[in-house]
Each structure stands twice: as structure tokens, then as C-alpha cells.
Amino acid sequence: MIEAAMIWNEPNNKSHWDPELDPDWSRFANMATLAADAIASENPAVTKILGGISPIDADFMALMKQYGV
Numbered sequence: 001m002i003e004a005a006m007i008w009n010e011p012n013n014k015s016h017w018d019p020e021l022d023p024d025w026s027r028f029a030n031m032a033t034l035a036a037d038a039i040a041s042e043n044p045a046v047t048k049i050l051g052g053i054s055p056i057d058a059d060f061m062a063l064m065k066q067y068g069v
Contacts, residue, residue, distance in 0.1 A: 005039045005047070006051050007032050007049070008050065009052065010053060013055075024063075025063055029068070033068060050069060
């Protein structure tokens with residue numbers, strides 16, 4: 001049984017995402033939204049979560065919220 005689906009891990013960590021290729025995080029936000037939509041299309045009951053952030057960054061979380069993630 002799957003309880004939740006995590007989308008990415010530590011997305012704001014430079015070893016997991018390249019901010020030079022996506023300086024405003026719009027590509028990441030789009031990918032996360034598409035992943036969440038794909039998960040929901042297979043099983044709407046599965047909880048979707050964004051992977052933990054490292055380092056802790058309130059501005060990153062605010063930006064994701066602005067993008068609708």
C-alpha cells in the first residue's frame with residue numbers, strides 16, 4: 001500500500017537541481033506540478049508531498065507556493 005508519493009528530494013540543494021539552468025525555479029515548479037497531476041490521475045487518494053528541503057529556506061517555500069506547488 002502506498003501512503004504518499006514524494007516529489008523530488010532536497011530540490012533546493014545544488015547537488016539535486018541545477019539553479020543555473022532554472023534560476024527562477026519555474027521549470028522545477030512545472031515538473032513538480034506535472035508529477036502531482038500524474039500521481040492524481042493514477043490514484044487521487046494518494047497524498048502528494050514535496051521532498052524535504054536542504055538547506056531550510058522559507059523564501060524557496062514561498063516561491064513554490066507562488067507557483068502553486
